[in-house]
Amino acid sequence: MKNILIDTNIYVAFKRNDSTVIHWMQQAESIAMNVVVFGELLAGFKGGNKEAQNRNELDQFLDTPRVQLLNADERTADFFALVFNNLKQSGKPIPVNDIWIAASAMQHGRTLMTLDRHFTHIAGLSLHPAFEGEQL
16 A cells, blocks of 8 residues: 555544544555644644543554654645645635645655545645545
8 A cells, every 4th residue: 555644634534433544544554644734633632622632642643653744844835836826727726734735745755645525636646546435
């Protein structure tokens, strides 16, 4: 299986014990999360009543040998600019955070695992094959 980068909704589905998502993740050789997804999760934890527990579980997930956290850098910004402008020219904007997530996946040659269909508008982005089915 491929090296994947997971979107926020995949981590949430994983934590909810979604059997399909768990299966997809088990098939991956390595799993990455980028700093934008990490930030979105932390923001969600702040809004809930289990912030410490959720953060602890996320830290444990990130400490797993097959999982790594990817930071953004100048190359990520170059990919962001390319994707942003292509989407603008095509008239198919998507949320800015999602452009950063796509840019990170492209930079690192990873397949994006997501439940959001708007990522299909990004030329050159590798999406997980299971995405071709219906959303969960």
